[in-house]
C-alpha cells in the first residue's frame with residue numbers, strides 16, 4: 001500500500017513508519033509542522049498529529065479524496081462535524097485509542113456500568129509521558145463518554161509512560177478497578193496498520209476502531 005502520514009516526525013509518526021515499512025508498505029506522502037513532501041498520491045492518509053494540524057488534514061483529504069485513519073486527540077465537536085463531512089466522500093476510521101486492550105476495556109466498562117447504581121463513585125485516572133500536551137487524554141474522555149454521567153478525571157505526566165488508564169468504581173466498603181497499560185507504541189501502531197489495510201475495502205463513511213475490530 002502507498003500511504004501518507006500527517007505528523008510524520010512525531011513519536012507516533014515514526015513508530016507507524018517503522019511498523020508499516022516492516023509490513024512492506026511504501027511511504028509516499030508526509031506532513032509535519034515543517035511542511036509537506038509528496039512523492040506520489042497516497043492510497044490512504046494516517047493522521048497522528050496535533051489539533052493545530054487538523055485544518056490542514058481536512059484540506060489534504062478534500063484535495064486528494066483518499067481515506068483517512070485518524071488518532072489525533074484534542075479534537076472537539078466542530079472537528080468531528082468536519083470528519084463527518086469528509087466521511088460523505090471517503091472512508092474515515094477514527095479512535096482516540098487504537099490498542100486492542102482499550103477496546104476490550106471499553107466493553108468491560110459498559111458492562112460494569114450496568115451493574116452499579118448511581119450511588120457508586122466513578123473516577124478515571126490516566127498517566128502519560130511528560131511530552132504529552134493534551135489533558136485529560138483522548139482515551140480518558142472516550143471512556144468517560146461510555147459512563148453516561150459526569151466523572152472526575154485525574155491526569156499525570158510522568159517520564160516516558162506510554163499510556164495508562166484506570167477506571168475506579170467504588171461504594172462504601174468496596175472498590176472495583178479496571179486498568180490498561182500500554183508497554184510500547186506498538187500497542188497503538190498495530191491497530192493503525194490493521195485499520196489502514198482494511199480501509200481500502202470500505203465504502204465512504206465514518207467508522208470507529210471498535211467497528212473495525214468487530
Ligand SMILES: NC(=O)C1=CN([C@@H]2O[C@H](COP(=O)(O)OP(=O)(O)OC[C@H]3O[C@@H](n4cnc5c(N)ncnc54)[C@H](O)[C@@H]3O)[C@@H](O)[C@H]2O)C=CC1
Nearest residue numbers: 007009010011012032033049052053071072073096097098
Ligand atoms: N489514537 C491513538 O491510539 C493514539 C493517539 N495519539 C495521539 O497522536 C498524536 C501525536 O502524538 P505524538 O506522536 O506523541 O506527538 P508528537 O508531538 O511527537 O508529534 C506531533 C506531530 O505533529 C506535527 N505537527 C504539529 N503541529 C503541526 C501543524 N500545525 N501542522 C502539521 N503538523 C504538525 C509535528 O511536527 C509532529 O510531527 C497526539 O494527538 C496523541 O494524543 C498518540 C498515541 C496513540
Ligand SMILES: O=C(O)C1=N[C@H](C(=O)O)C[C@H](O)C1
Nearest residue numbers: 073096097132137138139163
Ligand atoms: O499521546 C499519547 O501518547 C497517547 N495519546 C492517546 C490519548 O490521548 O488517549 C492514546 C494513548 O493513551 C497515548
